[in-house]
Amino acid sequence: MGHACENALAAGLTQDVVEAIEQGRPPLFATVEQSMAHDVTREILETRKLSQETYARAAAIFGEAALVELASVVGWYTSLAIQMNIFDVGA
Amino acid sequence: MARLKALAREEMDAEQQALMDEIASGPRKAPMTNGPGLGWLRNPKAGHIAQQLGAFCRYGTGHTDDVVEIIICTTARYWSQPYEWWAHKRNALKVNVDPAIIDAIENRTTPKFQSVEQEVAHDITKELLETKKVGKATYERALKTFGEKKLVELTQVVGYYSNIALQMNCFEVAPDDGPSVLKDAAFS
Numbered sequence: 001m002g003h004a005c006e007n008a009l010a011a012g013l014t015q016d017v018v019e020a021i022e023q024g025r026p027p028l029f030a031t032v033e034q035s036m037a038h039d040v041t042r043e044i045l046e047t048r049k050l051s052q053e054t055y056a057r058a059a060a061i062f063g064e065a066a067l068v069e070l071a072s073v074v075g076w077y078t079s080l081a082i083q084m085n086i087f088d089v090g091a
Numbered sequence: 092m093a094r095l096k097a098l099a100r101e102e103m104d105a106e107q108q109a110l111m112d113e114i115a116s117g118p119r120k121a122p123m124t125n126g127p128g129l130g131w132l133r134n135p136k137a138g139h140i141a142q143q144l145g146a147f148c149r150y151g152t153g154h155t156d157d158v159v160e161i162i163i164c165t166t167a168r169y170w171s172q173p174y175e176w177w178a179h180k181r182n183a184l185k186v187n188v189d190p191a192i193i194d195a196i197e198n199r200t201t202p203k204f205q206s207v208e209q210e211v212a213h214d215i216t217k218e219l220l221e222t223k224k225v226g227k228a229t230y231e232r233a234l235k236t237f238g239e240k241k242l243v244e245l246t247q248v249v250g251y252y253s254n255i256a257l258q259m260n261c262f263e264v265a266p267d268d269g270p271s272v273l274k275d276a277a278f279s
Contacts, residue, residue: 040261048170049260049277055094064095068133071258072141078257079250086215086225086246 004077036061041074094262095129103132110135114142118150126174127255129264141255148251152244154237156186157205158212161196162248165213168196169220170256171277177266197274211236216249 008018013034020027021038029035040058044050050058058067100108110131111122122128127145131138149159160183167175180193192209195202204210215233219225225233233242260277263270270276 044257044261048257050263055261059094065133067261068095068130068258069137071130071261072134072137074261075254075258079247079254082219082223082250082253083243083246085223086219086230086242 033061037070040067040070044071044074045078093125093129093264095133095264097124097129098132106135107132110138110142113139117142117146119146125267126178126264127259129262130255130258144251145255148244148248152248153241154212154244154248155208157183157188158208159248160186160188161192161204161209162212162216162245163252164193164196165216166220166249166252167256167273168199169217170253170260171273171275172256172259173265173270173273173276174259175252175256176273176276177268208236212245215245219246219249220253 005018005022009015014030017027017029017034019025027035027038029038036058040050040054043054058070062070098107100111103111111124111128114128115122123131123142127141128138131141149163152159154162160179163179164176164183167179176197180197183193184190188209189203189205192202192204196213202213204213211233215225215229218229233245237245263278265276265278266272270279
């Protein structure tokens with residue numbers, strides 16, 4: 001989790017939230033936006049789709065444009081992670 | 092029907108129209124109003140960068156066209172993304188990939204490939220997506236077949252098409268014929 005973890009702490013996320021994500025525990029988020037972003041990201045990566053219920057909640061919180069941007073961020077970092085995993089790039 | 096509404100040209104602002112013109116003037120030779128273009132139109136600045144990366148992955152690597160399309164079809168199958176599958180099944184057939192290979196990828200059976208390059212590209216793509224890593228034997232076989240530069244390019248293709256596949260699944264983007272063009276699509 002090298003760089004993202006450092007950036008998360010610098011952006012004000014707590015150590016506890018970062019550790020919970022690393023360990024796969026439900027994090028105690030400070031805002032509904034953080035919690036929603038986490039839930040959408042996990043669901044799309046783990047199930048490869050987004051249920052109508054999660055989609056509707058996320059669209060209500062972020063609006064369509066910011067939800068498209070969220071998906072772009074997930075997509076881009078997934079793309080980088082895939083590329084780094086093949087070459088055993090460590091922290 | 093995707094969660095993002097398609098935009099007719101007269102509904103687009105100048106920046107959105109310019110993005111579609113840019114795509115049409117490139118190697119794709121047509122604007123992209125469905126597929127990943129639906130998301131790109133929501134943010135043309137990001138769309139501009141994404142479509143350039145996409146054009147590189149599809150037209151700019153050192154891989155042959157049949158190998159590129161097999162990498163993309165294998166990626167689309169992993170994400171069960173019907174638009175990506177529909178578009179690249181069509182492209183694969185155009186560049187003379189054996190239709191039996193495409194059917195085997197769709198049915199998740201082992202294809203009989205036309206070349207070692209096709210087989211190695213398929214196997215490493217599948218292993219990378221399904222296990223999120225690549226074993227030493229697979230890595231070394233791929234390195235020997237493609238060399239380091241083309242192996243990096245292969246991962247860029249897998250990464251880029253995973254990137255847009257998961258975005259399209261978020262918004263249930265399907266071809267005009269609907270998600271049923273692919274067996275067990277991510278949504279129906």
